[in-house]
Amino acid sequence: MNSRRDFLQKLAASVIAFPMLSTEAISCIENADKKNYDGPPLRVAIMGLGSYGTRVADAMRDCKRARLVGVVSGTPAKITNWQSKYNIPEKNCYSYETFDTIKDNPDIDVVYVTTPNGLHHDNVIRAAKAGKHVICEKPMALNAKEGQEMVDACKKANVKLLVGYRMHFEPKTLEIIRMRKDGELGKILFFQGLSGFTIGDPTQWRLNKALAGGGSLMDIGIYSINGARYMIGEEPVWVTAEETKTNPQKFKPGVDETIQFQLGFPSGAVASCLSTYSMNNLDRFFLNAEKGFAELQPATGYGPIKGRTSKGELTQPHITHQTVQMDEMAGIILDGKQPIVPVDGEEGVRDLKIIDAIYQACSTGKKIALK
Template sequence: MAENETHMSRRNLLAAGGATLAMGGGLAMGGSASPAAAAQNPPGGPAVPADTGAVQGGRIVFPNWRGSGDRAPPPPPAPMPPEKRVGFCVVGLGRLTLEELLPAFAECRKARLVALMSGTPDKAKLVAEQYGIAPEAVYGYDAWDRLRQNPAVQAVYVVTPNARHRDHVVAAAAAGKQVLCEKPMAASSAEAREMIAACAKANVKLMIAYRCQYEPYNREVTRLVRSGEFGKPRLIQAFNGQTTGLPEQWRLKRALAGGGALPDIGIYCLNGVRALLGEEPVSIQAQTHSPPDDPKFAEVEETVSFTLRFPSGTIAQCMSSYGVHESRRLSVRTAAAEIDLENAFAYEGQRLTVSHKDGKRESRDNRVLARKNQFALEIDHFARCVLEDRRPRTPGEEGLQDHVLMEAIYEAAPTGAPVKVGPPPGAGGGLDVTRGPDPDEAG
């Protein structure tokens, strides 16, 4: 055995430990052989080496080296070769792009960053140097025709202010590029419809970047609720709040943002509850508030509160504000349990607790899941949809429905009276009428 195999560091050993895989498998927890492990290590056949692993089904697999008291570690990443990944051009180099999205491409397995588009040339030049993007793959907002001619760019990710989304999505579709667009989808439902029509006409996919629908803890809450394990949800509370400074920022300008706390952070509550249940609300009540003495909120609301009633009888109370200490929480109450997700809409730090009766005791279970970058998950999901010609989980119709409901919230707020809403026309019954197939994380 080579020296570098016999003197593996503890860190490399930790990284080498694999879990049971959908392809290949490993040893089950506790050391007993699972069916997958039996296939991997057939009776009388060679065992997979504990620390060097083996190649099976195009992946590297390791047996579970942990004891029965620990969770099995996840399998090692299995990224596609770079030349086979979907090439993305990120449109807009603001805070979200630079702080979260570009770093997330390093964790993507099916996508790669190949181009940038920005209205600030000196910033674009520096970012391109930092991420190894060729100068000829850096574009201004007026260079869509040149972008069209770059075959390495298969998809664009639009991350500009809300009111710019329509123009950039329509231009990307006309250039023949697949489109991933940040939320909220646009500044109005009318713009959202134009974007859907443009992508349909160009025969390109359109996905809205609802990252929480790909984040593992939010998905686990959805699984728990829909499984019926603790009964039907009766009440849901969703809160997303933070303090906001810098009066000159675009999010406080109605012409660019389309609204205040609601389309920026309140949409996480709205979309999160809809995705959790899979239903569409039948009525909405709402109220908004802006401090009259704070010039930051001269154009947009500081705080919004709205109540959604669903066909199943579930009531969801949602609140969002630009004027409170940062808190992002989702709680679901059934007759048998309370499911509470702290930091539900945050970029990281999710903590899931399930409180329920356990015999004669009240049990509080802390559910701990493997850490995954939610931005990388959503980007890879879209890349997979492009590669396999799938409908995205969060297509344009998902973003449009949120705009329709946000407009109903603004309509309801002045009087507090309920406004009737429902599923999109022609959507029919059933769950998830605005969504594509559930993401398959094993893929």
């Protein structure tokens, strides 16, 4: 890992070399490295100590406004390992059986839920009832009904609910959104989102209907759904979709292998997207408009993101996504900061409504209207 001094030197060089960095991108960078921030940190407990929880924990080492202080896990050995690795005190460690007592711990502000999709609903509601703010990984729930119940529970408990949309803080992504908002691309006409990879171990939870809620669409396809919305800047009004399954032994009933789906928007713009667990080299967004285009490839991976527009290459520097995300979410929770692209529970429900409609379109073969 580079030292902070090396990081700042590279950042300075980037700003000098590329003076046209957008305001949004520069804001993200500044928030990721605030030299003089001396206010209270956002004190985070991670629930679910798997691979992604570990990625978030490692990224938080470089945060200026967020600090990992607690863990929740059903595996005692993982808790012991994390205590040593991240210097977590015993009083901030919980099992799923003891989790509800977190309500009596004033040293934890927020619980970050990184458990399998099928557990999100209950985990989030338990955290809210314990009086803790919640960050939940995407998809927020198995369907829109569950998602709305989570939103309602957090509102009732007067706690914030955020969703782990790390791309909403990514500088190259934000630059394209700025260009679209400022009219530099003109009327938006078309979006293409390709999201997929070849999944491995057939026994993993992502291929378990009860835990995953589906297949590729719930895991990787949600990036194209969400991307279509923030790239076009509208909410879709209709959906069509078709599922393809070539390996029914690996992809059991209810676990989708590949789905092609289309979204229609009020302005007349359309999106054509692919979600798959059976093809690699699929991480691309393309936005076509009357005055130009924008492309990201890779578009949603852990980085660095690469992109270009009709005006040239995007040159905003890469910072670990989860580091930026957690510092920005600290600002949202502690200061009431409003992000450029929403990351609240309502945003998560919007994606879930589209996912519900895509699955309905696959099963019926019909064009589904979105309310």
